[in-house]
Amino acid sequence: MGMAIDCVLEQALPGAPIMEGKSLLAAYLGENVDAEISDPAVSDDIIRVDFGGTAERSGLGEQGVGPALGPLQAFICAPETVRWHDPDDGLAAVRGILPTLRDGTATVSAPPDFLPGFEDDEELMQGVIFDLETLEAILAMASERGVRFALVFSV
Numbered sequence: 001m002g003m004a005i006d007c008v009l010e011q012a013l014p015g016a017p018i019m020e021g022k023s024l025l026a027a028y029l030g031e032n033v034d035a036e037i038s039d040p041a042v043s044d045d046i047i048r049v050d051f052g053g054t055a056e057r058s059g060l061g062e063q064g065v066g067p068a069l070g071p072l073q074a075f076i077c078a079p080e081t082v083r084w085h086d087p088d089d090g091l092a093a094v095r096g097i098l099p100t101l102r103d104g105t106a107t108v109s110a111p112p113d114f115l116p117g118f119e120d121d122e123e124l125m126q127g128v129i130f131d132l133e134t135l136e137a138i139l140a141m142a143s144e145r146g147v148r149f150a151l152v153f154s155v
Helices: 020-028 070-075 087-102 120-147
Strands: 003-010 037-044 046-050 149-153
Touching: 003 020, 003 120, 020 120, 046 149, 070 087, 070 149, 087 120, 120 149
Parallel strands: none
Antiparallel strands: 003 149, 037 046
16 A cells, blocks of 8 residues: 545545546655655554645745646645535646646656655656546546545545
């Protein structure tokens, strides 16, 4: 079991794809290198990731995340604090990000030793695009059926 960003739906949608979310998490954390990873004493198997930093401290975007994935910030939460969102809002964010990644005007990266499992930034980029395409399909189904969603950190 690894860390990921999961798309959680307020109710099950039969036939909805499942987003792996590992690439998305690696890129999200890569844009937040200044995020504190702390409190490992809670459990030997759990790492708490604290994204409480400010934009001034991190030098990143207005919401404290990097420019490529910044539009997703509003939808990401911890499992214990799930906030439901309208799928149309999520679709707008994803559809705004995907073209910039596909045409290279935005990029994602992570330090090589930050999260293992990616050969290079190009492999990470392709994984993020795949995760976002899957998320787009999930949110399109959720929009058709009026089902709210949340993006949740999972371990």
